[in-house]
Amino acid sequence: MALNPPSPMIDERLQDELRKQGVFVTSFQELHNWGRKNSLWPLQFGLACCAIEMIATTMARYDLARFGAEVFRPSPRQADLMIVAGTVTKKMAPQIVRLFNQMPEPKYVIAMGACAISGGPFKEGYNVLKGIDRFLPVDVSIPGCPPRPEALLHALITLQEKIAAETLTGPGRPPHADASAPASYPVPEFGAADLVPPHNPAVFQPPRIVRREK
Amino acid sequence: MPTAEHLHERIRASLPGAAISVVPNGSPSAQHGLLVGTGDAEAVARFLRDDPALRLDFLSNVTGVDHAPPGEPGYLEAIYHLYSIERGHGPVTLRMQTADRSLGARLPSLTPVWRSAEFQEREIFDLFGIVFEGHPDLRRILMWDEFEGYPMRKDYVTPDDYEYEPTPHDTVLERARAHDAPADPPPDGGTPPP
Numbered sequence: 001m002a003l004n005p006p007s008p009m010i011d012e013r014l015q016d017e018l019r020k021q022g023v024f025v026t027s028f029q030e031l032h033n034w035g036r037k038n039s040l041w042p043l044q045f046g047l048a049c050c051a052i053e054m055i056a057t058t059m060a061r062y063d064l065a066r067f068g069a070e071v072f073r074p075s076p077r078q079a080d081l082m083i084v085a086g087t088v089t090k091k092m093a094p095q096i097v098r099l100f101n102q103m104p105e106p107k108y109v110i111a112m113g114a115c116a117i118s119g120g121p122f123k124e125g126y127n128v129l130k131g132i133d134r135f136l137p138v139d140v141s142i143p144g145c146p147p148r149p150e151a152l153l154h155a156l157i158t159l160q161e162k163i164a165a166e167t168l169t170g171p172g173r174p175p176h177a178d179a180s181a182p183a184s185y186p187v188p189e190f191g192a193a194d195l196v197p198p199h200n201p202a203v204f205q206p207p208r209i210v211r212r213e214k
Numbered sequence: 215m216p217t218a219e220h221l222h223e224r225i226r227a228s229l230p231g232a233a234i235s236v237v238p239n240g241s242p243s244a245q246h247g248l249l250v251g252t253g254d255a256e257a258v259a260r261f262l263r264d265d266p267a268l269r270l271d272f273l274s275n276v277t278g279v280d281h282a283p284p285g286e287p288g289y290l291e292a293i294y295h296l297y298s299i300e301r302g303h304g305p306v307t308l309r310m311q312t313a314d315r316s317l318g319a320r321l322p323s324l325t326p327v328w329r330s331a332e333f334q335e336r337e338i339f340d341l342f343g344i345v346f347e348g349h350p351d352l353r354r355i356l357m358w359d360e361f362e363g364y365p366m367r368k369d370y371v372t373p374d375d376y377e378y379e380p381t382p383h384d385t386v387l388e389r390a391r392a393h394d395a396p397a398d399p400p401p402d403g404g405t406p407p408p
Contacts, residue, residue: 091358123379124386126365126372127357190358193373206377 029168036080036106037163040156043079043099044072048086050113050146057149067156076102081159082136083152087115087122088129090195094187097135101184105176108139108163110155117141126193134199135185137175215303216268218246224268228261229254237309247293247307252322255310256348259327262296262306270296270306273328276335278342281311282368290319290344290367294331312344323349341366 010025018025046054058064058072073079076099088096100109111132114120119130132138139162140155147155166174175181182202188195199206216224218236225234225248233251250258262270275295282288290312297304312319323346325331335346336355343364346352354361363370382390 091356124372126370130377190360192360192362194375198375 029166032168033164033166037160038068039071040067040069040081040108040159040163041071041073041079042069042081042083043076043103044074045099046085047088047092048113048115050085050116053146053149054083054085054112054152057152062149062153064153064156067153067160069156076100077104079103080106081108081110083110083112084116084132084136084138085112087120088132089127090129091127091190093129093132093135093195094190096132097185097187100136101187106174107176108159109136110152110159111138111141112152112155113147114143114145117143120145129195131204134204135188137185137203216306218248218306221248221262221268221306224265225258225261228265229257232258234258239307245305245307247309249309249311252310252312252320255322255324256327259308259324262308263327267301269298269300270304272297272299272304273324273330274305276324276331276338278338278344278366280342280366280368282315287314287316288368289314290342292321292335292338292344294324294328296328319344320347321345322347323352325349340364343367 015025046052056062058070064070069081080103082096082100082103084096100107109132111117115122115128116132117138119125119128122128123130129135133141140159142151142155144151166177168177185203186200188197188200190196222234222236225232232254234254235249237247237249239246248258262268273294274297275293277293279291279293280288281291292310294308294310295304296306296308310321312321319342321344323331323335325335325346326348332349332351333355335349336352338344339346339349339352340354340356341364353359357365365372376389376393379386379390
């Protein structure tokens with residue numbers, strides 16, 4: 001997916017020339033996005049082995065701090081970014097959705113690893129959710145089992161590009177600038193064998209299978 | 215390290231009439247098990263824990279097995295692995311079998327003897343449906359309370375929640391075929407995928 005920055009209010013080359021001369025010209029939107037994309041605070045929680053890779057990413061060798069995202073918060077009230085790192089069990093899914101609802105806008109979701117994006121090797125299991133995108137609006141998915149720390153860094157950079165390309169007004173603006181966007185996502189209930197509902201129809205529709213007769 | 219035969223003799227000498235037998239293990243490890251009857255399980259467990267020569271004071275693992283031969287209801291089994299921290303020996307394998315599962319799967323709880331059995335017996339209750347009588351807090355532990363059925367049993371029927379697999383094969387392919395939609399053109403008028 002190509003992430004194009006929004007059309008600049010002034011000519012980009014003129015802006016570059018002015019910067020070389022020490023004149024800094026910007027727009028509120030650009031400044032706003034620049035500030036937010038460089039201080040994403042993730043929510044501190046891990047679900048499975050992917051969390052080990054996430055922890056490695058924050059440590060000195062890969063150093064997530066280079067991207068301003070090293071401040072893992074223990075409270076959803078202080079977090080901007082939810083990294084769903086690992087297998088989401090059906091028993092855990094309502095808590096994940098509840099934590100996401102408790103995070104203030106603007107907020108983003110990275111689904112890390114095969115389990116978080118689809119259920120992975122446990123997809124047919126009796127207690128594994130087939131991907132957190134059934135209940136939450138996932139911004140970036142990282143395949144891998146587990147993804148290497150570089151993949152998580154790439155996902156963070158991709159998310160930063162996505163934030164830099166956000167517009168504060170007009171159609172396609174992000175949920176935090178859109179009063180009609182849902183303020184929270186419904187928390188599923190426990191049923192006899194699965195969550196009720198098994199997915200949130202507003203964010204996820206299972207693919208319809210069409211096979212041609214042989 | 216006391217052998218299973220030796221333990222069997224010790225238990226028979228101390229607890230005459232206890233229903234206990236040795237289950238041979240044909241593998242190279244030769245860790246023969248002790249099969250104990252449900253009525254005498256707690257007495258045997260207390261003997262194994264308290265006998266000064268044995269002192270099996272550490273219950274390391276409890277697990278369940280579903281023995282379901284084809285065409286028979288079969289029975290369920292709980293297996294306890296014991297070690298002695300004090301004497302430095304082990305493991306001793308203690309096994310208990312339920313009656314035919316159609317008669318209900320009930321076993322005596324060994325949590326009063328080894329406290330560490332509490333969560334593991336709850337797990338076996340959760341996944342195999344063995345009811346441990348005398349357990350202080352027998353609730354589901356991994357699955358949610360509203361869940362119905364015991365998913366590790368061989369007769370557990372998974373709910374029909376198949377949606378989509380990109381590359382189905384084997385049993386998943388059979389499920390995929392059962393869910394194939396009739397081949398009609400997609401609503402946008404494009405060509406159906408190959």
